[in-house]
Amino acid sequence: MVDNYWNEYDNFEIKPRIRGKIKLPTLEKRLSVVFGDDSLDDEFNNSPANINQNPNQDPNKKLDGKRTRDDNSSIALRWSNFSKKLPFETDADLGIRSGDDIYVRLKASRDWQLRNDFKFYAEQIYRYGIDSENYLRTNLELTHARPNQPILSNQFSLTYADDQDDDLAWENRTFREHSFFANNRFNYGIYTSGYYNDNDLRLNSWGPFVSWRQPVLREWFFVQGDVNYFNDHREDRNHFVSTFLRLEALF
Known part of the structure; x- marks a missing residue:
């Protein structure tokens, strides 16, 4: 996967990303x-906007090689559905990330099929790393x-x-x-994000996207393009155009 970002403030940046999973022939293939x-495991699948x-702190540097290596160096042993x-x-993951950050990670998720063609998905993630310490994320989706x-x-x-600098950070699409x-998949909608810090709840960014x-050339090769028009109060930026292009191969 290669993610490409552009906006007039941060210029162009490329982020290669890899994520893989190899099932082990033990414990009913739960390992x-x-x-x-x-x-990537923390994000909504194929989310827009x-x-x-x-x-990158250097707007003239399109690819940060060191950060790319660190971001893609995670490896862990995963035990899935450990209790029926x-x-x-x-x-449940036990592994190492960002070079030397030994961590444990727990994730619980569930789908609910509701009435009148509604469904609800909830996901809770907790990770503790020796260097990164506590990380907690909640994902909720109503469809x-x-x-x-x-x-x-x-x-x-x-x-x-x-x-992170803030007590809490939130996003909504x-x-x-x-x-x-x-x-x-063709999406259009409204994006909002903000933060809670020192008893102050703020809307920091909002706008349409x-x-x-779609797949291109092969059924396993996907291209995704996003065009966003958001502002950023914290950076004192009025609404501006930003683009995102993802090239993704699924095997």
């Missing part, structure tokens, strides 16, 4: 080895999906981390999704 950029959350008695799906009709969805995430052919994703 596996996962490797690569572990932050992607922005560069941590841009629990009412949700689980993952309305009628057969052969466009989807209406709302994705909300809340993040606490010892190594409300969007409509169309599928015009197999494995195609449009996103398109």
Whole structure:
């Protein structure tokens, strides 16, 4: 996977990202080895309105080789669904990330099928690393999906981390999704994000976005393009255009 970001303030940046999973033939195949950029496991699958959350500090440097190596160096042993008695799906990871950060990670998730074509998904992630310390993320998604009709969805995430500046950071995406052919996705909607710090709750960024994703040449090679028009109060930026291009190979 290669993510490409551009906006007039941070210029152009490329972020190669790898994520893989190898199942081990033990314990009913519940054990596996996962490797690569572990932050991909924290994100909603194929989410639109992607922005560069941590841009390179040097706007003239399109690719940060050291950070790319660190971000993609995670490796862990994963035990999935370790108890059939629990009412949700689980993952437990023990591994190392960012070169020397030994960590444990727990994830619990569940889907609920509701009435009137609604469904609700909840996901809770907790990670503790020797260097990064506590990281906690909640993902919530409410979707309305009628057969052969466009989807209406709302994705909300809340993040606490010892190594972030704010007490809490949040993001929300409300969007409509169309599928015009197999494995195609066309989204448009509104993005908002903000933070809670020192008893102060703030809306930091908001604006519209449009996103398109489809396979190209092969059924396993996908291209996703996003165009966003957001502001950023903290950086004193009025609404500006930003773009995102993802080239992704799925095996």
